[in-house]
Amino acid sequence: MTTVSDVDPTQGGLRKPVLSLRGISKHFGAVSALTNVDLDVHAGEVVALVGDNGAGKSTLVKILAGVHQPSSGTIAFGGEHVVLSDPATALGLGIATVFQDLALCENLDVVANIFLGRELDPMRLDEVSMELRAWTLLNELSARIPSVREPVASLSGGQRQTVAIARSLLTEPKLILLDEPTAALGVAQTAEVLDLVERVRARGLGVIMISHNMEDVRAVADRIVVLRLGRNNGEFEPDASNQDLVTAITGADENAVSRRASRRRVQQSPELGR
Amino acid sequence: MTDDTHQASAKRLLDRSDERVRHADTLGSVVGAFVDRVRSGDLGSLPVVVGLVVICTVFESLNPVFLAPDNLVNLLFDCSTVGVIALGIVCILMVGEIDLSVGSVSGFSSALVGVLWVGQDWPVAVAIVTALLLGAAIGALYAFLFNRLGMPSFVSTLAGLLAWLGLQLYLLGSSGSINLPYGSPLVNFGQMLVMPAIVSYALAAGASLIVFATDYRTAARRRAAGLSASSLGRMVLKALLVTVVLEFVAYYLNLGRGIPWMFGLFVGLCVVMNYALTRTKWGRSMSAVGGNREAARRAGINVRRVYASAFMLCATLAAAGGILSAARLASSSQQAGTGDVNLNAIAAAVIGGTSLFGGRGSAYSALLGVIVIQSIASGLTLLDLSSSLRYMITGAVLAIAVIVDSLARRSRLSHGRA
Numbered sequence: 001m002t003t004v005s006d007v008d009p010t011q012g013g014l015r016k017p018v019l020s021l022r023g024i025s026k027h028f029g030a031v032s033a034l035t036n037v038d039l040d041v042h043a044g045e046v047v048a049l050v051g052d053n054g055a056g057k058s059t060l061v062k063i064l065a066g067v068h069q070p071s072s073g074t075i076a077f078g079g080e081h082v083v084l085s086d087p088a089t090a091l092g093l094g095i096a097t098v099f100q101d102l103a104l105c106e107n108l109d110v111v112a113n114i115f116l117g118r119e120l121d122p123m124r125l126d127e128v129s130m131e132l133r134a135w136t137l138l139n140e141l142s143a144r145i146p147s148v149r150e151p152v153a154s155l156s157g158g159q160r161q162t163v164a165i166a167r168s169l170l171t172e173p174k175l176i177l178l179d180e181p182t183a184a185l186g187v188a189q190t191a192e193v194l195d196l197v198e199r200v201r202a203r204g205l206g207v208i209m210i211s212h213n214m215e216d217v218r219a220v221a222d223r224i225v226v227l228r229l230g231r232n233n234g235e236f237e238p239d240a241s242n243q244d245l246v247t248a249i250t251g252a253d254e255n256a257v258s259r260r261a262s263r264r265r266v267q268q269s270p271e272l273g274r
Numbered sequence: 275m276t277d278d279t280h281q282a283s284a285k286r287l288l289d290r291s292d293e294r295v296r297h298a299d300t301l302g303s304v305v306g307a308f309v310d311r312v313r314s315g316d317l318g319s320l321p322v323v324v325g326l327v328v329i330c331t332v333f334e335s336l337n338p339v340f341l342a343p344d345n346l347v348n349l350l351f352d353c354s355t356v357g358v359i360a361l362g363i364v365c366i367l368m369v370g371e372i373d374l375s376v377g378s379v380s381g382f383s384s385a386l387v388g389v390l391w392v393g394q395d396w397p398v399a400v401a402i403v404t405a406l407l408l409g410a411a412i413g414a415l416y417a418f419l420f421n422r423l424g425m426p427s428f429v430s431t432l433a434g435l436l437a438w439l440g441l442q443l444y445l446l447g448s449s450g451s452i453n454l455p456y457g458s459p460l461v462n463f464g465q466m467l468v469m470p471a472i473v474s475y476a477l478a479a480g481a482s483l484i485v486f487a488t489d490y491r492t493a494a495r496r497r498a499a500g501l502s503a504s505s506l507g508r509m510v511l512k513a514l515l516v517t518v519v520l521e522f523v524a525y526y527l528n529l530g531r532g533i534p535w536m537f538g539l540f541v542g543l544c545v546v547m548n549y550a551l552t553r554t555k556w557g558r559s560m561s562a563v564g565g566n567r568e569a570a571r572r573a574g575i576n577v578r579r580v581y582a583s584a585f586m587l588c589a590t591l592a593a594a595g596g597i598l599s600a601a602r603l604a605s606s607s608q609q610a611g612t613g614d615v616n617l618n619a620i621a622a623a624v625i626g627g628t629s630l631f632g633g634r635g636s637a638y639s640a641l642l643g644v645i646v647i648q649s650i651a652s653g654l655t656l657l658d659l660s661s662s663l664r665y666m667i668t669g670a671v672l673a674i675a676v677i678v679d680s681l682a683r684r685s686r687l688s689h690g691r692a
Contacts, residue, residue, distance in 0.1 A: 065572065067571075067572060086571075087571055087572045087573070087574050088574035088575075088576065091574045092574075097572070099572065103566070103568065103569040103572045103573070104566070104569055105561070105562045105565040105566045105569050105570065105633070106565060106566065107561060107564070107565035107566075107633040107634060108558075108561060108562060108565060112558060112561075112562075116558065116562055116569075116570070116573040116575070117559075117562075117570075117573035117574040117575045118573075118574070119555040119558055122554060122555035122556075123554055123555075124553060124554070125553050125554060125555065125558070127492075128492070128495045128496055128499050128501065129499075131289070131499075131501060132288070132499050132500075132501065135288045135289065147289065148289065149289070153686075153687070154689075167573075
């Protein structure tokens with residue numbers, strides 16, 4: 001296995017999209033979760049997907065992971081038209097996903113979870129090699145997992161997050177989808193995950209990252225794509241102003257965030273408000 | 275052991291570098307860890323062992339024949355038929371589903387063997403294979419109903435319970451039962467054949483040798499890979515313990531008629547199933563599907579195929595159990611597989627420690643559980659109690675086992691052990 005650090009970073013940044021979505025729609029009964037969404041991700045690029053609750057971010061990720069099938073629209077992966085009919089197909093193409101609801105089996109231990117569905121030596125499980133590889137992956141992520149032989153049920157939210165990320169890296173994917181990767185993490189672990197995202201990018205992989213945390217998004221994203229009520233609502237550079245982003249996310253200049261900001265301004269300097 | 279500590283001081287082992295985890299390395303701490311585990315609800319086979327001791331004490335004090343070698347040999351003959359069915363139940367419970375029709379499937383296959391072999395003069399082997407294949411087909415039907423039509427296994431197998439019982443009665447016709455010829459290999463296997471003493475001792479010794487060899491090889495590989503490994507002393511102790519227990523069991527049973535080959539077959543199936551569940555990719559998928567179906571699906575596991583394998587194995591083993599019980603009784607009758615067979619098989623798996631909630635279980639729970647169930651049945655029969663009392667007592671034991679299971683599960687959840 002090649003380690004994250006020893007891959008030539010210059011191969012990143014090629015201008016050919018790894019993934020391109022055109023006109024993706026998804027209906028759940030009468031509800032349109034996604035309407036005509038377009039999205040391109042290039043090799044060696046981190047695309048942040050932001051939007052309010054219910055904007056359709058997680059639905060989009062689940063479509064790319066093969067969990068849901070789009071109602072209409074096309075998906076091209078590596079220039080080829082593909083149909084992601086189930087999670088195994090997506091994994092086989094090289095799309096690895098870290099889900100928000102982490103999708104780990106709590107009754108299995110860490111090693112079994114990391115290798116789930118991809119066990120070494122199917123007829124006579126090679127536990128020693130799997131455990132060794134699990135430790136290597138977890139150490140690369142500077143993970144603090146006490147024991148890989150305890151069931152996942154005994155781990156904290158952050159530790160489970162690390163296990164889920166380690167699992168996505170096992171298959172040497174071409175595109176990684178991270179759904180809220182830092183939501184459950186502490187300060188140091190957040191920084192480590194962001195470092196990890198950068199190392200993954202340096203290997204020339206495409207990354208789609210969903211986050212509500214604008215600070216994290218600005219820190220690593222090359223491009224910020226905004227979804228609102230299931231539609232594309234603008235693309236921004238990471239240095240775009242906070243106000244522009246919030247406006248795109250909420251859909252109005254006048255919104256809860258701006259109202260709160262102006263209220264605070266008034267409170268801090270009362271004479272301005274009079 | 276000394277070179278272990280030496281190695282650890284030179285460079286910490288990969289899986290021993292976190293000081294927050296307590297590791298059970300000495301004998302004292304192994305016992306401590308066991309107590310901790312039990313307290314947090316990870317009971318393993320402890321309830322069975324306690325239950326067996328209680329049962330043996332009670333029945334032995336009421337009737338000293340209970341623990342006599344020949345009674346135990348008979349008990350093992352009886353265990354094997356229900357035990358094989360319980361082994362199938364373990365499979366289906368692993369994925370968190372249930373098969374309530376195992377009794378009817380076993381009765382149907384015993385009737386089928388009787389009709390094909392005695393009635394139609396088919397060779398006995400062909401009759402047996404046909405019955406097993408039909409068992410697998412029944413499982414495939416349940417899997418189809420479950421996977422494609424979304425029918426809960428509880429309902430489809432309840433329907434099956436009635437349907438296969440009807441088919442069994444139809445096959446047997448008005449006569450109601452078919453006697454299997456005494457002296458035929460199948461009936462001999464079910465009633466008489468026991469291992470020669472020397473074979474039983476050799477098998478016991480072989481088993482402990484295999485236990486030691488696997489442990490030793492794993493430890494050597496782990497040490498070579500820089501992981502912690504159990505010490506030689508501990509492995510020798512474990513192997514010695516296994517040897518002493520198995521050889522004593524063999525010796526005691528050889529005071530009577532000896533160990534039935536049918537029981538040997540059952541134990542062999544348990545060993546194979548245990549290997550498949552713990553050491554193969556398929557077994558891992560079974561636990562994963564039982565633990566978190568959606569997570570398993572997202573990991574790329576073909577969940578439908580896993581369910582299908584569980585349903586088919588369960589029904590096939592139920593058919594095998596039916597054939598063994600026909601051999602044991604030397605007849606295929608309308609009563610075969612009815613009454614308490616169904617619940618005894620399910621109770622055996624649960625009493626042995628397989629969870630009704632999926633994702634947790636072991637092939638050996640069928641072995642342990644069925645011994646408990648049959649001990650109760652045998653003890654009550656020795657006391658000349660009617661089957662009415664036997665049903666009530668077995669029902670109470672099953673209820674207790676399920677209560678222990680759900681309490682332990684709740685405790686595991688609160689102790690982070692899932």
